[in-house]
Amino acid sequence: MKDLRQITVIGLGLLGGSISSAALLRLRSVKVIGYAHRPSTRRRAKQLGIASEIASDLRKSVSQADLVILATPICAFEEIFREIADVLPGGSIVTDVGSTKVLPHHWAERWLPKTVYYVGSHPIAGSEQRGIKYARDNLLQQSICILTTTAKTNLQAIQKLRRFWSTLGCTVRVMRPAEHDKIFSNISHTPHVVVAALINANSEEDLKYAGKGFIDTTRLASGSPNIWADVLLTNTNNTTKGIDKIIAELEKMKKAIKNQDKKQVENLLEAARRKRHILINYKIKKKELIS
Amino acid sequence: MKDLRQITVIGLGLLGGSISSAALLRLRSVKVIGYAHRPSTRRRAKQLGIASEIASDLRKSVSQADLVILATPICAFEEIFREIADVLPGGSIVTDVGSTKVLPHHWAERWLPKTVYYVGSHPIAGSEQRGIKYARDNLLQQSICILTTTAKTNLQAIQKLRRFWSTLGCTVRVMRPAEHDKIFSNISHTPHVVVAALINANSEEDLKYAGKGFIDTTRLASGSPNIWADVLLTNTNNTTKGIDKIIAELEKMKKAIKNQDKKQVENLLEAARRKRHILINYKIKKKELIS
Numbered sequence: 001m002k003d004l005r006q007i008t009v010i011g012l013g014l015l016g017g018s019i020s021s022a023a024l025l026r027l028r029s030v031k032v033i034g035y036a037h038r039p040s041t042r043r044r045a046k047q048l049g050i051a052s053e054i055a056s057d058l059r060k061s062v063s064q065a066d067l068v069i070l071a072t073p074i075c076a077f078e079e080i081f082r083e084i085a086d087v088l089p090g091g092s093i094v095t096d097v098g099s100t101k102v103l104p105h106h107w108a109e110r111w112l113p114k115t116v117y118y119v120g121s122h123p124i125a126g127s128e129q130r131g132i133k134y135a136r137d138n139l140l141q142q143s144i145c146i147l148t149t150t151a152k153t154n155l156q157a158i159q160k161l162r163r164f165w166s167t168l169g170c171t172v173r174v175m176r177p178a179e180h181d182k183i184f185s186n187i188s189h190t191p192h193v194v195v196a197a198l199i200n201a202n203s204e205e206d207l208k209y210a211g212k213g214f215i216d217t218t219r220l221a222s223g224s225p226n227i228w229a230d231v232l233l234t235n236t237n238n239t240t241k242g243i244d245k246i247i248a249e250l251e252k253m254k255k256a257i258k259n260q261d262k263k264q265v266e267n268l269l270e271a272a273r274r275k276r277h278i279l280i281n282y283k284i285k286k287k288e289l290i291s
Numbered sequence: 292m293k294d295l296r297q298i299t300v301i302g303l304g305l306l307g308g309s310i311s312s313a314a315l316l317r318l319r320s321v322k323v324i325g326y327a328h329r330p331s332t333r334r335r336a337k338q339l340g341i342a343s344e345i346a347s348d349l350r351k352s353v354s355q356a357d358l359v360i361l362a363t364p365i366c367a368f369e370e371i372f373r374e375i376a377d378v379l380p381g382g383s384i385v386t387d388v389g390s391t392k393v394l395p396h397h398w399a400e401r402w403l404p405k406t407v408y409y410v411g412s413h414p415i416a417g418s419e420q421r422g423i424k425y426a427r428d429n430l431l432q433q434s435i436c437i438l439t440t441t442a443k444t445n446l447q448a449i450q451k452l453r454r455f456w457s458t459l460g461c462t463v464r465v466m467r468p469a470e471h472d473k474i475f476s477n478i479s480h481t482p483h484v485v486v487a488a489l490i491n492a493n494s495e496e497d498l499k500y501a502g503k504g505f506i507d508t509t510r511l512a513s514g515s516p517n518i519w520a521d522v523l524l525t526n527t528n529n530t531t532k533g534i535d536k537i538i539a540e541l542e543k544m545k546k547a548i549k550n551q552d553k554k555q556v557e558n559l560l561e562a563a564r565r566k567r568h569i570l571i572n573y574k575i576k577k578k579e580l581i582s
Contacts, residue, residue, distance in 0.1 A: 143502070194485060195563070196540075197540035222564055222568065248492075254484075275491070
C-alpha cells in the first residue's frame with residue numbers, strides 16, 4: 001500500500017471543499033488535488049485556495065493519487081468509478097463521502113480493479129448550506145465519521161483511512177454498510193422526508209404565522225433536493241420502512257388525541273422529551289456537542 | 292373601562308414570568324402582581340424581582356386588577372375563571388396566553404361576568420425551556436401576538452390589549468378563535484406531534500449517531516409534556532386533521548421512493564425547500580427573524 005503523498009477530492013461542494021481545505025491545513029506534506037466538473041466551481045476553488053491544485057481532467061486528477069475521495073452526489077459515483085478504474089494507481093485507497101453505503105460498496109466491487117482498496121466513509125458533517133462558498137476547514141471537527149467495511153476490506157486501508165479522518169478532527173466508528181444504511185435512514189434520511197412533509201402539508205399563507213420553533217424544526221428542508229433525492233433513492237427499503245414507522249407513531253398519537261386520553265398523550269410526549277434529553281447529554285459527554 | 296394601573300399575571304412559568312418582567316420594565320407606572328400556585332415558584336419570582344408584588348392568594352391577586360393574564364397550562368383556565376369570576380372588578384380585561392383559543396373563549400363566555408371584557412391572546416414566543424428561571428424581559432420582542440375576538444368582543448378592550456402587547460415588543464394581529472386554532476394546529480401543534488413521532492420511532496442506540504441536523508429538528512420535543520398535551524387536547528379536531536395531512540404527504544413521498552421516481556422525489560423536496568426559503572425571506576422582511 002502506498003504512503004499518503006497525494007489526495008484527490010472529486011467534487012468540491014460544501015463537503016468536498018471542506019475536506020480538501022482541511023487536508024491542506026492538517027497534512028502539510030501532502031499534495032491535495034481538487035477536481036470539479038464545473039468551470040465556475042474550479043474558478044471559485046482557485047480563488048479560495050482550498051487545494052494545492054485544481055484539476056479539470058478527472059482521469060488525470062487521480063492518476064498519481066494515493067487516496068481518492070468522491071464527494072459528488074451519490075448517483076454520480078458509479079459513473080466516476082467506471083471512468084477512473086483503469087488509471088487508478090495500484091495500492092491506492094478509494095473512498096466516498098455519500099450518506100448511503102450499500103450501493104457505493106456494490107459499485108466499487110463491480111468497477112474498481114482488485115489492485116486498489118475501497119472503504120466507504122460517511123462524515124456526519126455538513127449543513128443545509130450548499131456549495132463551495134460555504135466550505136470551511138473546521139467543518140469536520142468534533143463530528144463522527146463512519147467507515148463502512150466488509151469481510152473483504154483490507155485492514156491496512158481501514159487503518160490508514162481511520163488516521164486520515166482523525167487528523168481532520170473526526171471520531172471514527174466502523175460498521176457494515178447495511179447496518180449503516182439502516183441506522184442513518186432512521187436518524188437522517190427519514191427525518192428529511194418528515195420535514196419536507198411538514199412544510200408541504202402547509203399553505204404559504206399559514207406558514208407566515210410560523211414561529212422560530214417551526215423554522216428550526218424544518219432547517220433540513222433547505223438541503224439540496226438533488227443530493228437528498230440520491231440519498232433516499234439509494235436507500236429505498238430502509239427509508240420506506242422508516243416512513244412506515246413514523247406513520248405508525250403518528251397514528252398512535254392521533255388515536256390518543258381522538259380518545260382524549262391525556263395520560264397517553266403525555267406519555268408519548270414525555271418519552272420523546274426524555275429520549276432527546278438522554279441524546280443531548282450523551283453528545284455533550286462525547287464532546288460531539290457544545291453544552 | 293378602567294385605565295391600566297394594575298396587571299395580574301396568573302402563572303409564572305417561562306411565558307408568565309417573561310410577560311410580568313417585561314410589563315414591569317416597560318410600564319413603569321403600572322403595578323404588576325404575579326400569582327403562582329407553588330411556594331418554590333413564588334420564592335424564585337421574589338428573588339428575580341419579576342413583579343411589583345408576588346401573590347399567593349389567587350382571588351385577592353385579581354381583585355384590584357385592570358388586566359388579568361392567565362399564563363398557566365390551558366386546562367387550568369376554566370377552573371381559574373370560575374374561581375376569580377365574582378371578585379374581578381367591573382370593567383377589567385381578562386386574557387390568557389394559551390396556544391389554543393376556541394375553548395378559552397367558550398370558558399370565558401360561560402364563567403366570566405358580563406361586566407368584564409375577555410379577549411384571547413397568543414404571543415408566539417417561548418422556547419423548549421421551562422420555568423421561571425428562563426424568564427427574560429425581552430422574550431416577546433420581535434414576536435407576533437395574535438388576539439382572538441368574536442363578534443361580541445368589546446372594541447375598546449381589543450385596542451387596549453393591542454397597545455399592551457405592542458408595548459412589550461409584539462406585532463399584533465387579530466383573528467377569530469377558530470381561524471387561529473386551525474392555522475396554529477398546522478404550524479405549531481401538529482409539528483410537536485411530528486417531532487415526537489420522529490424521536491419515538493428511533494431506538495436510544497440509533498439516536499447516538501444523530502447529527503446536529505436531527506438535534507435541531509427535534510428541539511420542540513423538549514417542550515413540557517403537560518403544557519403540550521393540553522394544547523393538543525384542546526384542539527383535537529384540527530390536530531387529528533393535521534396529522535392526516537402529514538401522513539398523506541409521507542405516503543406521497545413513500546410512493547415516489549418505491550417507484551424510484553427521481554423527478555417526483557426531487558419535486559417534493561424542492562417544493563419544501565422553496566416554501567421554507569420564501570418563509571425565511573418573509574420573516575426577515577417583517578423583522579421577525581434576524582438574517
